[in-house]
Amino acid sequence: MQQDNIAQQNSTDNGNQEYNPQEIEIRVQQTWTENKVFKAVKDNSREKFYCLSMLPYPSGRLHMGHVRNYTIGDVISRYHRMNGKNVLQPMGWDAFGLPAENAAIKNKAQPSTWTIENIAYMKKQLQSLGFAYDWEREVTTCKPDYYKWEQWFFTKLIEKDLAYKKTSAVNWCPNDETVLANEQVHDGLCWRCETPVEKKEIDQWFLRITNYAEELLESIDDLDGWPDSVKTQQRNWIGRSEGVEMDFGLENSDQVVSIYTTRPDTLMGVTYLAVAAKHPIAARAAETNPELAKFIAECNQSTTAEADIATMEKKGMSTGVKAVHPVTGELVDIWIANFVLMDYGSGAVMAVPGHDQRDWEFATKYSIEIKQVIQAESSSEIECDLSKSAFTEKGVLINSGEFDGLTSEEALQAIAQWLEDKNLGKKQVNYRIRDWGVSRQRFWGAPIPMIKLENGKMVTAKEFPVELPTDLILDGANSPLINNPSFQDVEVDGVPGKRETDTFDTFMESSWYYARYTSPDCDTAMLDSDEANYWLPVDQYIGGIEHATMHLLYFRFFHKLMRDAGLVSSDEPAKNLLTQGMVLSETFVTKDKKGGKHYHSIEEVEVVKDSKGKAISASLKSTGEPVTLAGMEKMSKSKNNGVDPQALINEYGADTSRLYTMFASPPEQTLEWRDDGVNGAHKFLKRLWKVYTENALHDGQSFSFDDLNKEQKALYRKTNETIEKVSDDFGRRHSFNTAIAAIMELVNAVIKYTSQSDLDKPVVKHALDTTVLLLSPVVPHICQALWELAGKQQLVVDADWPTCDKKALTKEEVLIILQVNGKTRGKIEVAAELDKAAIEKLALEDGNVKKFTDGKTVRKVIVVPGRLVNIVAN
RNA sequence: GCGAGAGUGGCGGAAUUGGUAGACGCGCUGGAUUUAGGUUCCAGUGUCUUGCGGCGUGAGAGUUCGAGUCUCUCCUCUCGCACCA
Numbered sequence: 001m002q003q004d005n006i007a008q009q010n011s012t013d014n015g016n017q018e019y020n021p022q023e024i025e026i027r028v029q030q031t032w033t034e035n036k037v038f039k040a041v042k043d044n045s046r047e048k049f050y051c052l053s054m055l056p057y058p059s060g061r062l063h064m065g066h067v068r069n070y071t072i073g074d075v076i077s078r079y080h081r082m083n084g085k086n087v088l089q090p091m092g093w094d095a096f097g098l099p100a101e102n103a104a105i106k107n108k109a110q111p112s113t114w115t116i117e118n119i120a121y122m123k124k125q126l127q128s129l130g131f132a133y134d135w136e137r138e139v140t141t142c143k144p145d146y147y148k149w150e151q152w153f154f155t156k157l158i159e160k161d162l163a164y165k166k167t168s169a170v171n172w173c174p175n176d177e178t179v180l181a182n183e184q185v186h187d188g189l190c191w192r193c194e195t196p197v198e199k200k201e202i203d204q205w206f207l208r209i210t211n212y213a214e215e216l217l218e219s220i221d222d223l224d225g226w227p228d229s230v231k232t233q234q235r236n237w238i239g240r241s242e243g244v245e246m247d248f249g250l251e252n253s254d255q256v257v258s259i260y261t262t263r264p265d266t267l268m269g270v271t272y273l274a275v276a277a278k279h280p281i282a283a284r285a286a287e288t289n290p291e292l293a294k295f296i297a298e299c300n301q302s303t304t305a306e307a308d309i310a311t312m313e314k315k316g317m318s319t320g321v322k323a324v325h326p327v328t329g330e331l332v333d334i335w336i337a338n339f340v341l342m343d344y345g346s347g348a349v350m351a352v353p354g355h356d357q358r359d360w361e362f363a364t365k366y367s368i369e370i371k372q373v374i375q376a377e378s379s380s381e382i383e384c385d386l387s388k389s390a391f392t393e394k395g396v397l398i399n400s401g402e403f404d405g406l407t408s409e410e411a412l413q414a415i416a417q418w419l420e421d422k423n424l425g426k427k428q429v430n431y432r433i434r435d436w437g438v439s440r441q442r443f444w445g446a447p448i449p450m451i452k453l454e455n456g457k458m459v460t461a462k463e464f465p466v467e468l469p470t471d472l473i474l475d476g477a478n479s480p481l482i483n484n485p486s487f488q489d490v491e492v493d494g495v496p497g498k499r500e501t502d503t504f505d506t507f508m509e510s511s512w513y514y515a516r517y518t519s520p521d522c523d524t525a526m527l528d529s530d531e532a533n534y535w536l537p538v539d540q541y542i543g544g545i546e547h548a549t550m551h552l553l554y555f556r557f558f559h560k561l562m563r564d565a566g567l568v569s570s571d572e573p574a575k576n577l578l579t580q581g582m583v584l585s586e587t588f589v590t591k592d593k594k595g596g597k598h599y600h601s602i603e604e605v606e607v608v609k610d611s612k613g614k615a616i617s618a619s620l621k622s623t624g625e626p627v628t629l630a631g632m633e634k635m636s637k638s639k640n641n642g643v644d645p646q647a648l649i650n651e652y653g654a655d656t657s658r659l660y661t662m663f664a665s666p667p668e669q670t671l672e673w674r675d676d677g678v679n680g681a682h683k684f685l686k687r688l689w690k691v692y693t694e695n696a697l698h699d700g701q702s703f704s705f706d707d708l709n710k711e712q713k714a715l716y717r718k719t720n721e722t723i724e725k726v727s728d729d730f731g732r733r734h735s736f737n738t739a740i741a742a743i744m745e746l747v748n749a750v751i752k753y754t755s756q757s758d759l760d761k762p763v764v765k766h767a768l769d770t771t772v773l774l775l776s777p778v779v780p781h782i783c784q785a786l787w788e789l790a791g792k793q794q795l796v797v798d799a800d801w802p803t804c805d806k807k808a809l810t811k812e813e814v815l816i817i818l819q820v821n822g823k824t825r826g827k828i829e830v831a832a833e834l835d836k837a838a839i840e841k842l843a844l845e846d847g848n849v850k851k852f853t854d855g856k857t858v859r860k861v862i863v864v865p866g867r868l869v870n871i872v873a874n
Numbered sequence: 875g876c877g878a879g880a881g882u883g884g885c886g887g888a889a890u891u892g893g894u895a896g897a898c899g900c901g902c903u904g905g906a907u908u909u910a911g912g913u914u915c916c917a918g919u920g921u922c923u924u925g926c927g928g929c930g931u932g933a934g935a936g937u938u939c940g941a942g943u944c945u946c947u948c949c950u951c952u953c954g955c956a957c958c959a
Contacts, residue, residue: 054959056959057958057959059959094959097958097959098957098958098959099958099959170957171957179957180957181957181958182956182957182958183957183958183959184957184958229878229879230878232877232878233877233878233879233954236876236877236878237877237954237955237956239877304956304957305955305956305957306875306876306955306956307875307876307954307955309875310875310876310955311875312875339875343956358875433956434956436956437956437957439957440957441957442957505957506957506958506959507956507959510959544953544959545878545879545952545953545954546953546954546959547954547959548878548953548954549877549878549954549955549956550954550955550956550959551959581879581880581952581953582952582953584952632951632952633952634952634953636958636959637958638958651912652912663886663887663898663899664886664887664899665886665887666887666888668879669879669880669887670879670880670951670952670953671886672885672886674885674886674900676885676886676900676901677885677886677899677900677901678900678912679900679912680899680900680901681899682912683899683912684899686912687914690914728890729890732890733890735890737886737887737888737898737899738887738888738889738890738897738898740898740899741887741888741897741898741899742897742898743898744898744899745897745898748898815894817893817894818894819893819894819939819940821939821940822893822939822940823940824894827894859939860939861939862893862939862940864893867893867894868893868894868940870893870939870940871939872939872940
């Protein structure tokens with residue numbers, strides 16, 4: 001019998017065209033552009049699908065994180081489009097921010113020029129990757145027609161008292177006399193002049209996100225399509241707690257210190273109070289105590305970053321002022337502690353060293369009394385030893401006077417009630433989340449539309465945009481808006497005033513861009529509500545896991561603000577969220593004489609690898625200086641470890657880049673970038689091209705399942721199993737790597753398929769056409785090109801998603817695994833409809849099973865139909 | 875420090891509901907073909923014994939007929955911590 005291996009048929013009549021990605025991709029992209037294939041139009045008769053990827057900061061070039069993020073979004077978009085949805089997939093630019101200022105200072109140019117040039121370059125890169133964006137909806141946040149609505153909205157929030165001004169701490173460089181971002185502080189020093197950074201309180205604008213804390217917390221339960229890890233992080237970030245707010249009086253004074261505690265049951269264990277260095281009591285005590293003043297100054301020499309504060313050495317000093325315990329009347333010392341922050345609550349805490357580990361450490365360090373007031377509920381539990389650590393569990397009260405014998409839970413209520421009755425305190429729900437500070441002492445941002453009049457009144461701007469001048473040069477650390485009369489000086493109803501020179505936090509722009517995409521050109525309102533309510537909420541949002549709390553919380557908050565302003569009708573901005581993992585890559589570091597770190601890109605470094613391909617050492621190509629391999633870190637500009645996707649696109653084309661990115665790891669996991677493997681993806685596309693052009697360019701005639709022989713049925717079944725697997729992986733699981741693996745298996749099955757009869761041709765073509773359709777969301781260019789070669793008029797992107805022929809899935813025989821004591825000892829093929837008893841009988845008769853049960857007593861047989869038999873014997 | 879994840883061959887990863895650990899791919903080894911062009915194809919590839927079989931999913935314990943998967947303790951790495959975006 002003549003048996004041809006299909007892959008070796010090498011029929012030159014059809015297969016003479018080579019896979020040429022560069023030529024194909026440009027041509028296919030032109031077809032899409034010319035036919036406006038991705039233009040999204042509202043159509044109430046069709047089900048919509050809004051697929052949104054987090055918009056990029058225009059840093060200059062795309063990085064692999066972008067490629068990964070946008071490929072995921074594109075695959076999901078194209079999948080839903082082929083399933084009949086009216087898909088919107090927009091793209092835009094988060095165009096304000098700090099890097100533009102740094103570049104501007106360095107180049108003595110304007111941030112706008114740098115930003116606009118970067119956008120132009122990166123847009124070309126995105127287009128070369130073939131993403132199905134409706135570019136007519138492009139949004140650029142630094143353009144006045146965008147931020148004017150943000151300014152307008154802010155004034156509405158002022159009117160509703162949802163925005164307000166208060167003082168708050170910033171990082172201050174006393175040498176440059178400028179405010180520093182946390183990123184501009186390195187080891188507590190200014191990154192420019194290495195002066196120790198201080199905290200400074202300045203007036204800033206805030207949004208009352210705390211007013212929405214309860215709703216933001218409660219509606220997390222409605223976010224079924226969000227990952228649990230993000231929801232947990234948001235719950236913890238909001239940090240709802242129930243406790244008691246109470247006052248401690250000062251000795252010989254009618255003044256009080258207010259504190260909040262979630263553990264009023266430990267109230268009798270209070271042996272001191274701790275206040276922030278900025279607390280009024282601290283300031284007053286320091287007036288007559290120079291040592292204390294020195295300590296307060298020292299406390300101010302730190303950054304505002306919580307991680308810094310939490311990890312620094314806990315230090316304190318007694319103020320000498322005493323507070324009166326509200327229950328016992330005993331006097332307790334008031335200490336200043338460097339870890340208590342004025343921005344949190346009242347800036348003072350009660351300390352219970354017996355039952356709080358941080359208080360215990362502080363008390364031990366400064367020899368303050370440690371008092372036990374809680375003990376374990378039953379004697380069987382581990383005894384506490386307060387000389388070793390605090391006892392932080394709940395239990396039963398002791399040494400607590402009238403409250404002795406109560407459990408912690410009972411005491412929480414009893415003591416709270418006692419304080420309320422005596423008017424010394426009240427039950428209070430508190431949140432860890434703080435109001436959102438939106439002021440930035442920066443130039444390259446949207447101006448905050450507020451005006452301070454000469455008469456002292458603060459008023460909102462009435463005309464928008466309050467335009468940011470684009471002809472100013474940054475020449476130093478501070479914003480050129482300051483002391484700039486042409487920007488600042490303004491008259492309101494005949495009263496002269498000065499504009500606010502602070503600009504908005506860039507998280508403001510990224511909190512509502514998704515809504516603006518629905519009506520990007522609307523010049524009469526922030527949003528066209530008809531458009532917004534058709535497209536919103538976002539059906540699938542995709543972005544980096546690093547945004548789990550801040551951006552994704554502001555995004556939800558802003559949606560609720562817009563809802564309450566009547567702009568949108570939904571309660572939440574996004575139904576489903578996919579948080580892609582970081583793209584990490586190797587970081588290369590050298591240190592200068594001062595110990596300063598310098599990061600080098602992989603191009604600058606020569607890496608020496610061992611025989612297994614593992615990097616063992618490295619040196620600078622230019623100087624030969626040894627380089628430290630600092631391990632895998634998030635790709636970032638500051639770490640100089642970004643892998644340039646452009647090189648990949650130039651060499652292999654967009655489809656290979658897309659395929660490799662999706663195949664390399666599951667989307668939610670971190671991706672450790674390695675160049676190995678890209679060629680494997682390319683090889684697969686070449687094989688697909690070859691096998692398709694050689695076997696699928698004919699008109700496939702229809703066939704009936706019942707007429708197929710065993711091999712044909714097997715291939716047809718495999719094709720249908722792949723349809724089912726890939727549909728589930730794309731649509732439900734978002735597991736793109738396994739979907740691609742399944743398609744590769746199908747292609748391998750076709751290549752290995754041995755042709756025997758005339759009926760093979762259509763079955764093989766069906767498998768290959770299906771492959772092209774299933775793969776088209778990932779590698780749309782090659783699939784379109786093959787589709788054209790097969791003579792199809794319709795674009796692949798408009799083709800229907802293949803449906804699974806359920807009839808083909810039924811199997812007559814199933815594989816049963818035979819285990820003895822949990823170890824696999826054999827496999828049998830049995831008829832699918834066989835019952836448990838019959839399977840058990842067959843299992844016990846199996847030769848190898850007999851060998852392992854020989855001389856033993858069968859104690860139990862577990863039969864899992866369709867899967868396995870486990871025989872327990874000893 | 876606090877909050878959230880992750881850990882499986884030489885490497886990226888698969889195992890969806892507790893049921894054959896290592897799919898798919900990279901790399902490597904051997905062979906064939908072509909002899910230039912990221913060649914292509916075939917075979918092998920967890921590990922120790924190199925037959926039978928034993929051991930294997932960061933470490934240790936537990937639940938179960940059966941654990942990569944569930945529970946507890948610990949270790950390591952990654953992300954976030956409010957002015958990088």
